[in-house]
Amino acid sequence: MHPAIRSAGFLTVGIVLALAIAACGGSSPTPAPVPPLPAPNPFAAVAGIVDPDNHGWPREVDGLNGRITIAAKPLRIVTLSVGHDEMTYALVPAERVVAVGSATKNPSYSNVAHLARDLPTISREPEVILAQNPDIMVTSPFVKAEIVESLSNAGLTVVQTSLENDPQARINNILFLGYIYGEEARAVELAAEVQARYDALQAVVASKPDAARPRVLSATRYSDKLYTAGAGSTEGGVIDGAGGVNVAALAGLERNPIIS
Known part of the structure; x- marks a missing residue:
């Protein structure tokens, strides 16, 4: 699949159902500060989180484009992949997503097309992205380094994430993105839901002979x-x-x- 579409690898079994929750709560206010997290800290094992005990601002993460400082909770979010958009809608109130790529609006590729249909459409042109005045942009490995560099030089906070497709990596993707957005409690909840659904699926699969x-x-x-x-x-x-x-x-x- 084309890189712009296959980056939907972040979408995990069960996350589609969770999007219904995001759709219903799209206009809800930003949640209160993060309550105490379960022990052990679920963010401690997530690659890319510099200090998993820091739930304030600023905070730091390591992306493919280096160490990135996120100064404050992002309220205007853009991404450059369907998978990131799908996860983002499951993690944050819908109004925090300010623009999407054309693939995210296409129901052939996207599970959130109905949520994104009225948003501005962005391309990979830096000027088009910056015109939406985002606080942060999350990208996949398939975005060219010169685009990431150009946006970073213009003052936009950009986090370029890795892309792995094994079950634990997908759980970590949810937690990593939730940490970036300041939605740790929601990320833990969503990760647990996805893991439970995956485990239930594996129980069925294990009962079938090869x-x-x-x-x-x-x-x-x-x-x-x-x-x-x-x-x-x-x-x-x-x-x-x-x-x-x-x-x-x-x-x-x-x-x-x-x-x-």
């Missing part, structure tokens, strides 16, 4: 090209998690290569 596992090939058309999903891809993670056999991975393919 011989009963379906062989699955994922194919996605984007523009004029056809992509499949090999090992380490978003779709491959979904196939594995649901108990299928990813035939592209068996063939030695990785990520999302073009097949036609």
Whole structure:
């Protein structure tokens, strides 16, 4: 799948249902300061959080673009991927998302198209992004370094995150983004919900013999090209998690290569 779309790997099993909560509470006020977190601190094991005991401002995180200081709670958020947008809507009141990419408005790719349809549409042009006056932008690894650098030089706080598709990494993605947004309590709640749903799914999958596992090939058309999903891809993670056999991975393919 095209990099702009496949970055939806941050979307975890169960998060779609959680979006209903975000949609209903979209106009709710920003939550009060973070209540005491469960022990042990769930943020302590999340790569990228410099001081997991710091729940005030400023706070620091390590992204692919280096160590980033977040001066205050971000109230005007943009991202450059569908997956980040989907997680963001599940973590913050909807009014804090001020613009989205065109893919996020397309229901063929996005589970939050109905929430984002009236927002301004941004591209990867720095001028277009800066015109929305965001406090922060979260990006995937697929955004070019020169775009990240240009926006950072213009004074925008930019966090470029990594992209992993194993189950624990997806939980950590939720916690990391929640920490960036100052929504730690909501992130812990969402992560627990997603983990519970994933565990329930695995209990069902474990009851099926290997011989009963379906062989699955994922194919996605984007523009004029056809992509499949090999090992380490978003779709491959979904196939594995649901108990299928990813035939592209068996063939030695990785990520999302073009097949036609």
